[in-house]
Amino acid sequence: ILRGSVARPHLKPYMASLQLDGQHVCGGFLIAEQWVLSAAHCAEETDGKLFQVLLGAHSLTEPEPHKRLYQVRAQFPHPGSNIHNNKDDLLLLQLEEKAELNADVRVLPFQREDRDVAADTVCEVAGWGTIDHSGTRPDKLHQVERPVISRDVCNHRTRHDGTVTRNMMCTDSRRKDTCKGDSGGPLVCGGVAEGVVTAGSRVCGNYKKPAIYTRIAPYAAWIDGVMASADG
Ligand SMILES: O=C(O)c1[nH]c2ccc(F)cc2c1NC(=O)[C@H]1C[C@@H]1c1ccccc1
Secondary structure, three states, X not given: OEOOEEOOOOOOOOEEEEEEOOEEEXXXXXXXXXEEEEOHHHHOOOOOOOOEXXXXXXXXXXXXXXXXXXXXXXXXXXXXXXXXXXXXXXEEEEEOOOOOOEOOEOOOOEOOOOOOOOOXXXXXXXXXXXXXXXOOOOOEOEEEEEEEEOHHHHOOOOOOOOOOOOOEEEEOOOXXXXXXXXXXXXXXXXXXXXXXXXXXXXXXXXXXXXXXXXXXXXXHXXXXXXXXXXXX
Protein backbone atom coordinates (compact mmCIF):
# COMPACT_ATOMS: atom_id res chain seq x y z
CA ILE A 1 0.00 0.00 0.00
CA LEU A 2 1.56 3.32 -1.11
CA ARG A 3 1.04 6.40 1.07
CA GLY A 4 -1.58 4.75 3.27
CA SER A 5 -1.35 4.20 7.01
CA VAL A 6 -0.84 1.30 9.41
CA ALA A 7 -4.25 -0.36 9.88
CA ARG A 8 -5.87 -0.44 13.32
CA PRO A 9 -4.75 -3.87 14.57
CA HIS A 10 -7.26 -6.64 13.88
CA LEU A 11 -9.98 -4.27 12.60
CA LYS A 12 -9.83 -6.08 9.27
CA PRO A 13 -10.21 -9.62 10.64
CA TYR A 14 -11.01 -11.02 7.19
CA MET A 15 -7.51 -10.27 5.84
CA ALA A 16 -5.28 -13.20 4.87
CA SER A 17 -1.60 -13.38 3.98
CA LEU A 18 -0.82 -16.04 1.35
CA GLN A 19 2.64 -17.36 2.14
CA LEU A 20 5.27 -19.65 0.66
CA ASP A 21 8.16 -20.83 2.90
CA GLY A 22 7.13 -18.24 5.50
CA GLN A 23 7.19 -15.35 3.03
CA HIS A 24 4.17 -13.14 2.24
CA VAL A 25 3.32 -13.38 -1.46
CA CYS A 26 -0.19 -11.96 -1.81
CA GLY A 27 -3.23 -10.88 0.12
CA GLY A 28 -6.56 -12.64 0.31
CA PHE A 29 -9.65 -12.66 2.47
CA LEU A 30 -11.95 -15.07 4.27
CA ILE A 31 -15.25 -15.54 2.39
CA ALA A 32 -16.38 -18.62 4.38
CA GLU A 33 -15.05 -20.59 7.36
CA GLN A 34 -12.95 -22.85 5.15
CA TRP A 35 -12.44 -20.61 2.08
CA VAL A 36 -10.17 -17.71 1.14
CA LEU A 37 -10.47 -15.64 -2.07
CA SER A 38 -7.37 -14.18 -3.74
CA ALA A 39 -5.93 -13.55 -7.23
CA ALA A 40 -4.97 -16.32 -9.67
CA HIS A 41 -1.74 -14.59 -10.84
CA CYS A 42 -0.37 -15.00 -7.30
CA ALA A 43 -0.08 -18.75 -7.87
CA GLU A 44 1.83 -18.39 -11.16
CA GLU A 45 5.31 -19.00 -9.76
CA THR A 46 4.52 -21.38 -6.91
CA ASP A 47 5.90 -24.28 -8.96
CA GLY A 48 2.93 -26.44 -7.95
CA LYS A 49 3.40 -25.83 -4.20
CA LEU A 50 0.33 -24.90 -2.15
CA PHE A 51 0.20 -21.63 -0.20
CA GLN A 52 -0.08 -21.45 3.53
CA VAL A 53 -2.67 -18.94 4.76
CA LEU A 54 -2.02 -16.67 7.76
CA LEU A 55 -5.21 -15.50 9.49
CA GLY A 56 -5.76 -13.27 12.53
CA ALA A 57 -2.57 -11.30 11.89
CA HIS A 58 -1.61 -7.64 12.08
CA SER A 59 2.16 -8.12 12.26
CA LEU A 60 3.65 -10.77 9.95
CA THR A 61 6.34 -11.65 12.49
CA GLU A 62 5.26 -10.89 16.08
CA PRO A 63 3.20 -13.38 18.14
CA GLU A 64 -0.45 -12.31 18.38
CA PRO A 65 -3.34 -13.91 20.28
CA HIS A 66 -5.40 -15.25 17.38
CA LYS A 67 -2.74 -15.46 14.68
CA ARG A 68 -2.65 -18.87 13.01
CA LEU A 69 -1.11 -20.36 9.86
CA TYR A 70 -3.48 -22.69 8.01
CA GLN A 71 -2.56 -25.39 5.54
CA VAL A 72 -4.39 -25.34 2.23
CA ARG A 73 -6.24 -28.49 1.08
CA ALA A 74 -6.77 -27.31 -2.51
CA GLN A 75 -6.42 -24.25 -4.75
CA PHE A 76 -8.89 -23.41 -7.53
CA PRO A 77 -7.73 -20.74 -10.02
CA HIS A 78 -10.61 -19.49 -12.19
CA PRO A 79 -10.55 -21.55 -15.43
CA GLY A 80 -10.47 -18.34 -17.49
CA SER A 81 -7.38 -16.93 -15.73
CA ASN A 82 -4.15 -16.84 -17.72
CA ILE A 83 -0.70 -15.27 -17.65
CA HIS A 84 -1.34 -12.96 -20.60
CA ASN A 85 -3.99 -10.67 -19.12
CA ASN A 86 -5.99 -9.77 -16.04
CA LYS A 87 -9.11 -11.72 -17.03
CA ASP A 88 -10.83 -13.90 -14.41
CA ASP A 89 -7.91 -13.23 -12.03
CA LEU A 90 -9.43 -15.10 -9.07
CA LEU A 91 -8.10 -17.93 -6.88
CA LEU A 92 -10.16 -19.87 -4.33
CA LEU A 93 -8.23 -21.62 -1.54
CA GLN A 94 -9.84 -24.36 0.53
CA LEU A 95 -8.25 -24.49 3.99
CA GLU A 96 -7.29 -27.87 5.41
CA GLU A 97 -9.88 -27.26 8.15
CA LYS A 98 -12.49 -24.63 9.09
CA ALA A 99 -10.87 -21.49 10.44
CA GLU A 100 -11.49 -20.82 14.10
CA LEU A 101 -13.58 -17.61 14.02
CA ASN A 102 -13.01 -15.01 16.74
CA ALA A 103 -12.55 -11.24 17.21
CA ASP A 104 -9.48 -11.30 14.92
CA VAL A 105 -10.73 -13.85 12.36
CA ARG A 106 -14.00 -13.12 10.60
CA VAL A 107 -15.68 -13.72 7.26
CA LEU A 108 -16.22 -10.70 4.95
CA PRO A 109 -19.40 -10.76 2.84
CA PHE A 110 -18.92 -10.13 -0.87
CA GLN A 111 -21.23 -8.30 -3.30
CA ARG A 112 -23.61 -10.61 -5.16
CA GLU A 113 -25.56 -7.95 -7.05
CA ASP A 114 -23.93 -7.36 -10.44
CA ARG A 115 -24.11 -3.57 -10.59
CA ASP A 116 -21.18 -1.13 -10.92
CA VAL A 117 -20.10 0.74 -7.80
CA ALA A 118 -20.70 4.44 -8.59
CA ALA A 119 -17.70 6.53 -9.57
CA ASP A 120 -16.33 8.65 -6.68
CA THR A 121 -17.49 6.07 -4.11
CA VAL A 122 -14.67 5.94 -1.53
CA CYS A 123 -13.61 2.37 -0.77
CA GLU A 124 -10.78 0.96 1.30
CA VAL A 125 -8.08 -1.58 0.55
CA ALA A 126 -5.48 -3.12 2.86
CA GLY A 127 -2.40 -5.28 2.52
CA TRP A 128 1.17 -6.17 3.41
CA GLY A 129 2.39 -5.04 -0.01
CA THR A 130 5.17 -2.57 -0.74
CA ILE A 131 4.77 0.81 0.98
CA ASP A 132 7.22 2.96 -1.03
CA HIS A 133 8.98 3.19 -4.39
CA SER A 134 12.04 1.46 -2.95
CA GLY A 135 9.88 -1.65 -2.50
CA THR A 136 9.98 -1.60 1.29
CA ARG A 137 7.98 -4.53 2.67
CA PRO A 138 6.00 -3.72 5.85
CA ASP A 139 5.68 -6.00 8.84
CA LYS A 140 2.26 -4.59 9.77
CA LEU A 141 -0.95 -4.39 7.75
CA HIS A 142 -1.42 -1.07 5.93
CA GLN A 143 -4.61 0.41 4.51
CA VAL A 144 -5.68 3.25 2.24
CA GLU A 145 -8.94 4.80 1.07
CA ARG A 146 -9.39 5.23 -2.70
CA PRO A 147 -12.21 6.64 -4.86
CA VAL A 148 -13.72 4.45 -7.59
CA ILE A 149 -13.24 5.83 -11.12
CA SER A 150 -15.56 5.03 -14.01
CA ARG A 151 -14.68 2.27 -16.44
CA ASP A 152 -14.74 4.82 -19.28
CA VAL A 153 -12.11 7.00 -17.60
CA CYS A 154 -10.08 3.91 -16.66
CA ASN A 155 -10.23 2.66 -20.26
CA HIS A 156 -9.08 5.95 -21.74
CA ARG A 157 -6.39 5.59 -24.42
CA THR A 158 -3.81 7.21 -22.10
CA ARG A 159 -4.77 4.92 -19.18
CA HIS A 160 -5.69 1.24 -19.60
CA ASP A 161 -6.76 1.76 -23.21
CA GLY A 162 -9.85 -0.44 -23.37
CA THR A 163 -8.47 -3.47 -21.47
CA VAL A 164 -10.77 -3.03 -18.44
CA THR A 165 -13.78 -5.32 -18.94
CA ARG A 166 -17.23 -5.22 -17.30
CA ASN A 167 -15.85 -7.80 -14.84
CA MET A 168 -13.26 -5.29 -13.60
CA MET A 169 -13.32 -1.95 -11.80
CA CYS A 170 -10.77 0.77 -11.09
CA THR A 171 -9.72 3.18 -8.37
CA ASP A 172 -7.73 6.38 -8.66
CA SER A 173 -3.98 5.74 -8.34
CA ARG A 174 -2.72 9.31 -7.92
CA ARG A 175 -0.12 9.00 -5.15
CA LYS A 176 -2.09 6.69 -2.82
CA ASP A 177 -2.42 3.23 -4.34
CA THR A 178 -2.18 -0.54 -3.99
CA CYS A 179 1.15 -2.09 -4.97
CA LYS A 180 3.01 -5.40 -5.33
CA GLY A 181 2.06 -7.78 -2.53
CA ASP A 182 -1.38 -6.22 -2.04
CA SER A 183 -2.86 -8.29 -4.87
CA GLY A 184 -5.57 -10.72 -3.90
CA GLY A 185 -6.85 -8.44 -1.16
CA PRO A 186 -10.41 -7.07 -1.12
CA LEU A 187 -11.62 -3.63 -2.20
CA VAL A 188 -14.20 -2.94 0.53
CA CYS A 189 -16.98 -0.42 -0.14
CA GLY A 190 -19.59 0.08 2.57
CA GLY A 191 -18.40 -2.99 4.45
CA VAL A 192 -18.82 -5.32 1.50
CA ALA A 193 -16.06 -6.78 -0.72
CA GLU A 194 -16.72 -5.44 -4.23
CA GLY A 195 -13.39 -6.33 -5.86
CA VAL A 196 -10.14 -8.28 -5.62
CA VAL A 197 -6.82 -6.49 -6.32
CA THR A 198 -5.56 -7.90 -9.64
CA ALA A 199 -2.07 -9.39 -9.53
CA GLY A 200 -0.76 -8.49 -12.95
CA SER A 201 2.36 -6.31 -12.84
CA ARG A 202 1.38 -2.66 -12.76
CA VAL A 203 3.26 0.53 -11.91
CA CYS A 204 1.98 1.88 -8.55
CA GLY A 205 1.12 5.44 -7.57
CA ASN A 206 0.94 6.79 -11.13
CA TYR A 207 -2.39 8.45 -11.92
CA LYS A 208 -2.05 7.34 -15.55
CA LYS A 209 -2.34 3.70 -14.49
CA PRO A 210 -5.35 3.33 -12.14
CA ALA A 211 -5.55 0.27 -9.90
CA ILE A 212 -7.59 -2.57 -11.40
CA TYR A 213 -9.77 -5.00 -9.43
CA THR A 214 -11.67 -8.09 -10.45
CA ARG A 215 -15.34 -7.38 -9.62
CA ILE A 216 -16.68 -10.21 -7.44
CA ALA A 217 -20.44 -10.12 -8.20
CA PRO A 218 -20.07 -11.57 -11.74
CA TYR A 219 -18.29 -14.58 -10.21
CA ALA A 220 -20.71 -15.34 -7.36
CA ALA A 221 -22.07 -18.45 -9.13
CA TRP A 222 -18.54 -19.77 -9.81
CA ILE A 223 -17.53 -19.17 -6.18
CA ASP A 224 -20.68 -20.90 -4.85
CA GLY A 225 -20.20 -23.79 -7.28
CA VAL A 226 -16.60 -24.48 -6.26
CA MET A 227 -17.40 -24.24 -2.53
CA ALA A 228 -20.39 -26.58 -2.95
CA SER A 229 -18.55 -29.17 -5.07
CA ALA A 230 -15.33 -29.42 -3.07
CA ASP A 231 -15.52 -31.96 -0.29
CA GLY A 232 -16.38 -30.88 3.25
O1 LIG B 1 1.49 -8.76 -5.72
C1 LIG B 1 1.36 -9.06 -6.92
O2 LIG B 1 0.76 -8.37 -7.77
C2 LIG B 1 1.94 -10.31 -7.39
N1 LIG B 1 1.68 -10.83 -8.60
C3 LIG B 1 2.39 -12.00 -8.71
C4 LIG B 1 2.48 -12.90 -9.74
C5 LIG B 1 3.29 -14.00 -9.61
C6 LIG B 1 3.98 -14.19 -8.43
F1 LIG B 1 4.76 -15.27 -8.32
C7 LIG B 1 3.91 -13.32 -7.36
C8 LIG B 1 3.10 -12.20 -7.53
C9 LIG B 1 2.82 -11.12 -6.69
N2 LIG B 1 3.29 -10.89 -5.41
C10 LIG B 1 4.63 -10.65 -5.22
O3 LIG B 1 5.42 -10.56 -6.13
C11 LIG B 1 5.07 -10.51 -3.82
C12 LIG B 1 6.40 -11.08 -3.43
C13 LIG B 1 6.14 -9.63 -3.44
C14 LIG B 1 5.96 -8.89 -2.18
C15 LIG B 1 5.74 -7.55 -2.26
C16 LIG B 1 5.58 -6.83 -1.07
C17 LIG B 1 5.62 -7.46 0.16
C18 LIG B 1 5.83 -8.82 0.21
C19 LIG B 1 5.99 -9.56 -0.96
